[in-house]
Amino acid sequence: MDEDAKNWLKYCVVHSLGDSGREPDWSFQPSEFDPWPRLHRPSLEEDDTNEDWLELDISEKVYQKFATIANYIHGYRIVKDFNDGTIYLGIKPKVRYGALRHVFEHTLHLWGLSNNLGKDSFASTGSFGTHLFVD
Amino acid sequence: MPPPVLLVHICLSIKVNNHAALDVHGDGKMKFFADASFTPLLARTKTQAMKSSKLGFPTMVFEVARRHESFDELESEVMDEYLSMKNSIQAFIGIKIYDDKKFRVLVVTRNNDAGKFGNPRVDLRSNLLPTDEVTDLKITIPGKSLLWDCDDWIEKDVPDFVLDVESLRFMFRK
Numbered sequence A: 001m002d003e004d005a006k007n008w009l010k011y012c013v014v015h016s017l018g019d020s021g022r023e024p025d026w027s028f029q030p031s032e033f034d035p036w037p038r039l040h041r042p043s044l045e046e047d048d049t050n051e052d053w054l055e056l057d058i059s060e061k062v063y064q065k066f067a068t069i070a071n072y073i074h075g076y077r078i079v080k081d082f083n084d085g086t087i088y089l090g091i092k093p094k095v096r097y098g099a100l101r102h103v104f105e106h107t108l109h110l111w112g113l114s115n116n117l118g119k120d121s122f123a124s125t126g127s128f129g130t131h132l133f134v135d
Numbered sequence B: 001m002p003p004p005v006l007l008v009h010i011c012l013s014i015k016v017n018n019h020a021a022l023d024v025h026g027d028g029k030m031k032f033f034a035d036a037s038f039t040p041l042l043a044r045t046k047t048q049a050m051k052s053s054k055l056g057f058p059t060m061v062f063e064v065a066r067r068h069e070s071f072d073e074l075e076s077e078v079m080d081e082y083l084s085m086k087n088s089i090q091a092f093i094g095i096k097i098y099d100d101k102k103f104r105v106l107v108v109t110r111n112n113d114a115g116k117f118g119n120p121r122v123d124l125r126s127n128l129l130p131t132d133e134v135t136d137l138k139i140t141i142p143g144k145s146l147l148w149d150c151d152d153w154i155e156k157d158v159p160d161f162v163l164d165v166e167s168l169r170f171m172f173r174k
Helices: A003-017 A060-066 A097-114 B071-082 B165-172
Strands: A040-042 A053-055 A076-083 A086-092 A122-125 B036-040 B060-064 B091-097 B102-111 B119-125 B138-141 B161-164
Touching (some): A003 A086, A097 A122, A097 B036, A097 B060, A097 B161, A097 B165, B060 B071, B071 B102
Parallel strands (some): B060 B091
Antiparallel strands (some): A122 B036, B036 B060, B091 B102, B138 B161
């Protein structure tokens, strides 16, 4: 995927997220924003539609590459879900994900030692590279 | 116990495996992104395999909820997907962080007496907690769940795994 394609997809991500990345997520009232907005693209003349933006359908092969780019927008981490050609976008809070994982690792390490499981009793994965298929 | 900030500097022996995706294909659809997952490195000869990892399913998964995702939606996601009956993930720990310096904790495990994988059950659905105040809340995961299907531990008693939520809160306070 060349730089132009990456930049175009990133442009689509920013537009598709709209204000949802900047609007507060309060604890005292339900959010009015969809937690899984769909990825859209600008319409072309040949689309023959009055809409400026249309849902972007891509193959899973392209998605697998797309999943590795546009991972941060406005400082927020962006995750993507793929279903039948449609890309769904999710925004993650700004927290120290690596540090959180290390807390688990350290506590598990101590727990493993206390139960005589050995030094390397658990493997862990972090935020990226953890594409979890659970069907 | 040292302060949480010191914990991250301690040399760890747990193997971080950022390249081996924990992917399990069912119908070819990609599902959720966990923020961390943990898999025992002990012999599990009968554990269901995954496509790109010989380790089998993780036994514990951690996720920070997405922005604008409600706590109820997070819980539904866990019950319907992470702890569906089609995989052997045994424990889920979720954190929902709000922009008004509040957070909630969700813990879901399985009832291991109920069958092969066990029905998912909600163990903890915390109240709203302030991110800028110390909490004494603890997360307890059955040891049997963490070592689920490990050959040498199937017949043995395993102490619970207990995690101080304070050590997590320290990492996402603002």
